[in-house]
Amino acid sequence: MSVEVRAVPGESLSFPGRITRVAPPRTHWAPVYRRRVVVADVVAVVGSTLFAYALRFGNAHAHPVQALLLLGLVPVAWLAALFVFRAYERRFMGLGNEEYDRVLQASVFTLALVGTTSWAFQLEIARGYVIIALPLGMFTILLLRYAMRKWLHGQRDRGLHMQSLLVVGHRQGVLAMVRQISRASYHGMRVVGVCLPPAADGRLGVEERALAALGVPVLGGLDEAADVSVSAGVDAVAVLPTPEVDGAFLRRLGWALEETHADLFVAPAVTEVVGPRVAIRPVCGLPLLHLERPELTGFRRLVKGTFDRVASGVGVLVLAPVLVGIALAIKADSRGPVFFRQERVGLEGRTFGMLKFRSMVVDAEARLRDLAASSEGNAVLFKMKDDPRVTRVGRVLRRLSLDELPQLFNVLLGHMSLVGPRPPLAREVAVYGDDARRKLLVKPGLTGLWQINGRSDLDWDESVRLDLRYVENWSFGFDFMILWKTLGAVVRSRGAY
Template structure:
């Protein structure tokens, strides 16, 4: 396949045979992408190790091969070994969410510990260079290369390439929801190509949202072996008893298909889910959300240090923006507003003023034009917004003063959106779970569409963050926030 005169190493996932079956080359891209990632990690690690040796004059040492060569080779071998042992190159995690970077970080941390202990045991004086310089540099370069490869992969997926063919098996309603989600988020790499239901029928008899219904739930394994599906997504249906699921797993052994079962639970994932075998029975254990403890303490330290560093970096920009706000319209440079934070405690949020003075009083006159979702009040073309304010809102620059709220502890860098008191008063018991953690300067809502999100979707994302929070998820959200801000989508 040629793109722009170049030969793409990843064949299209839309290639199919005339009878509707999926061609084997359509799934070969997974192994090619995996080999590309392995080659990238190996080359970048070798380049960093070589650069460390050159920069610190290692090659000029008289006993370079003995003193530096062994350490350099050992460091690279240790890093690559840790990546392999932690299954950081597993096709199931490459290009998928925060798990890829979580495994990468765990591997590099393990390599650091082993290298440090080895240096102590061998009483090496040069081990500090490799522990405190080489491996952090390897981490920076490999994570950057992984991210660039992921961007390329996601771009391919949005164009319909490099997708994993999925056979969805369950009730028409749950399968339909799965189809909708895979089409809304193509970067996740799933495309439902076939459906199996209890009666072998869909909403439109032989089709379900345009996807062909290929058979009954009892025929799933046969269709997988014949047509080469890469994923079998089992969605809730009364047909699926423990015995039938076990037999399906047995029947899929030896095929290329990965069986994924959607548990009948709320959206809980990540580090809270554990599979245990108790009395020979596989049980899905859901641990309690972490609202306190060591990880939360680390998050607090990261918030404080991150806010302090960002305030220093953005101080010139903030001074310039404050001057523009003062010159553009009457009033102060900052706008203070009461918001609801952790455990329902109110605090004063700080923003650059983007509206004319007295804008809050004019809200009642515009109530009938409200375009916000749920209890939110939003207008795409709000007449109260100033010229400078429109630019600040588009790129979220008006939110920068909230770094002071993060510094003082009333907010976090990442968390749910901080609601107004009147919005919070309208919350039901379920939605009030958003208040179990500190509100954030950014969050899943920020990187998923902001004000364009339906209210139910915004709540779902906030509750997902509360339930499944992790340091790795925070890192991914912060990284993606930059792109969301630059695009300006959903900001008004």
């Protein structure tokens, strides 16, 4: 079938009026990538077991039964566990923590299986072999998978190995999703079209024009989503919550996609709440989405604060030579103090003096009014890529985020955390709405989601959204992931000016 795109006379879009197929044929990257992952895992498992066997027994020879168990059955059981724990499913590979979690689960299961088998059958399995083989193999698997994931993300940055996606929903939500997907190409999604409800006056709205500017055509209305998804041959359909999208609509769409290879994604109304806080539970025979309360107080918060202070104290000691060197460079480059102290708003609205290495001339604040018209930041924050107030040493510090290092002292004093929302100015808090004020429920962080997603390149709404996502979904695993990605963000220097 073909889908007609309706437009008011005198207004046109930058795509054809009739579309028979807008998506490329089904991509074949996933099976190839999966085979490469399997081969890498086999190399890691066999290599680690051989290395552990050679290290444990050296020139001596183990009993034939034990050798068969260690060099044959253990690797086979390990690889089988990876399959059983679904570590090779396409939806888990190349993105998110789920892939790594399943590798860890399979490896721990293998360790437990070896121990249980040894006890049950009274087998003398060399402990030294087990202690070396399993941790080494698990680390090697994770390392190889991480390397392959980075390769895959690089390919996606070049437009390769992508899935075609049809987005269905109301204008504002669809436009926001399209923009977000276009900013995160490493996720492997390319929006090839959308289905929107008809405009009340029949004219093209702001959202349609913005979508057209992004090269995303409107392929039909909400009621045509099933036909469009089949005729366009997309790899996936994403449905946003709208009043028109009910259970019957989703059932019909799911039935239509059964005969295709396309996946169906349904966005919940609370898209920023993810992870362990979300669970589907039966209530009166109905599967309902249960949202747990965010853990903002109690023992876990105490542990987080303790870890922050210990880690920041260690960081200050380790980086002491670097801190002294930066201080001397600042003094030699321009007159003025080494540190810049600025009042910021922290936990529950309490203010504190945030420390940074001075990267600007001493009268920078006085000169801000003259530069206000040249701001390249978002609607609230002043940012300027070639700010004339920045010193020569300051440019280097900002590019590498070294000017933020004195905030380790703020963490040590309990004003900040290592990871958290961006510490706001009082004038920013004055214009906060109810949503934005929720970020004050946790301590601001030296780094956060804003740091690893573009920093100064983010608009105001996106910055607030990322901070709220952190508040709603905080966990220790989330913190460690952000800390790890901060290293890459600092090296790339994206949005650092």
